[in-house]
Amino acid sequence: MVATELDPENSVDRARAWSNDPRWSAAERVAASQNFTKSGRLNAFLLHIVRCTIEERTRELTEQQIGVKVFGRHPGYNPSEDNIVRTTARQLRQRLALYYQEEGFAERTRIQVPRGGYVPIFVTADEPATQPATDAPLSADADPEPGQEEAPPAKSSAHRPRLLMAWGGLAALFLCAILALVVFRAAFRPQPNSLATDALWAEIFSPGRTTLFAPGDAGLNTYNIFSGRQQQLSLREYINSNHQPIQMENLASKQVYPILMSAYTSLSDLKLADRLTRVGPFRTDHYEILGGQDVTTDSFRNASAILAGAPPYNPWVELFDDKLNFHLVFDALNRSMKVINRHPQPGEQETYVYQEDPEQRTGYGYIALADNMEGNGKVLLIEGTSMVGVDAAVSFLFDVEKMAPIVARARDSQGRLSNFEVLLQAPFLKSNAGNVSLVATRFYPRE
Numbered sequence: 001m002v003a004t005e006l007d008p009e010n011s012v013d014r015a016r017a018w019s020n021d022p023r024w025s026a027a028e029r030v031a032a033s034q035n036f037t038k039s040g041r042l043n044a045f046l047l048h049i050v051r052c053t054i055e056e057r058t059r060e061l062t063e064q065q066i067g068v069k070v071f072g073r074h075p076g077y078n079p080s081e082d083n084i085v086r087t088t089a090r091q092l093r094q095r096l097a098l099y100y101q102e103e104g105f106a107e108r109t110r111i112q113v114p115r116g117g118y119v120p121i122f123v124t125a126d127e128p129a130t131q132p133a134t135d136a137p138l139s140a141d142a143d144p145e146p147g148q149e150e151a152p153p154a155k156s157s158a159h160r161p162r163l164l165m166a167w168g169g170l171a172a173l174f175l176c177a178i179l180a181l182v183v184f185r186a187a188f189r190p191q192p193n194s195l196a197t198d199a200l201w202a203e204i205f206s207p208g209r210t211t212l213f214a215p216g217d218a219g220l221n222t223y224n225i226f227s228g229r230q231q232q233l234s235l236r237e238y239i240n241s242n243h244q245p246i247q248m249e250n251l252a253s254k255q256v257y258p259i260l261m262s263a264y265t266s267l268s269d270l271k272l273a274d275r276l277t278r279v280g281p282f283r284t285d286h287y288e289i290l291g292g293q294d295v296t297t298d299s300f301r302n303a304s305a306i307l308a309g310a311p312p313y314n315p316w317v318e319l320f321d322d323k324l325n326f327h328l329v330f331d332a333l334n335r336s337m338k339v340i341n342r343h344p345q346p347g348e349q350e351t352y353v354y355q356e357d358p359e360q361r362t363g364y365g366y367i368a369l370a371d372n373m374e375g376n377g378k379v380l381l382i383e384g385t386s387m388v389g390v391d392a393a394v395s396f397l398f399d400v401e402k403m404a405p406i407v408a409r410a411r412d413s414q415g416r417l418s419n420f421e422v423l424l425q426a427p428f429l430k431s432n433a434g435n436v437s438l439v440a441t442r443f444y445p446r447e
Contacts, residue, residue, distance in 0.1 A: 196404035215269035216309025354385035365393030
């Protein structure tokens, strides 16, 4: 029989070649776990870095090459503008820590991805780890600067000097002492009463379901304002812009240039992400933040979600537009945003217009609760006719006194929360929202 070379990219050959390799078996068990099966992106990242390590191709595990080979970025993309690799690596560390705390508690071969690189290491349960195996979720990562090459991994962590082990033991004791103090203080701290709005947050952060936060894309918003187009970029065009250039017209020279869309996040959305972590039902272990270009349609099938920004800023809100009465749209011709009221009720206007006019600085905020694409979770939309409008919506949303009547009216006799829409108005005072007032509401009882 003539021996043939195995194809490492062929799944059958790979399974045959690595069937006895505990590193690959460990990776496959992680990938099949509950916390990983719903995230194809994390699985692809994990299996790729493990495969490269087993095949001794760790020099390929740089931010640039992972972005191209795993996430389909073009070879010349700029990691400093597109941080998908660093973001996914941070999420992978969090999910691995959670896996070994829960499903993988009895695992002997454990996978770690040390901060500062993307090369995994494999430790056994009785080996000292190079970093805590229970890496705390949401801890800050010191990933390499964009474009920086990662050093090859250490050959083994099994023979660390005993002095390091001693220091590790002292550090563990110190950590346990601090943890005991925190638990003791928490046990005797007065617990706050449940807030009237907790019913809303309980729908968004429901147990056993991932909650996604998708901030807007300030780069897209800039493009819509200055592109010279008569209409805002659609969701389909935005998705395609991740792989191919889109056209940008110079309004002065009328020349058209191809550009690659770059994603940016506003300070307002960062503040919103922080405030979400402070609501009562918030769950750290099921919370994930995705950039606009990292979201897919499947992201909204079985997860709950929070979307920030109107269509010119966050096109993913288009997925839920047909279920809602109020629709925010960018009027490129007049450089303004307007709210279309599809079915006006008595006393309401058909459109509410915001313009950059010093004489008329009144903007609109919008909050809506809708079903996800499969109807098994909720999506919270937070929009505005400008960033100040979004700030007005956020201010209203986290004001328990103002939101309590909305939540109370949306609850049925069994305490379940139905979908609703809230349109708000606020004067703009030096780029800040003034007193926010209620313009219109819609409530949709459960069928």
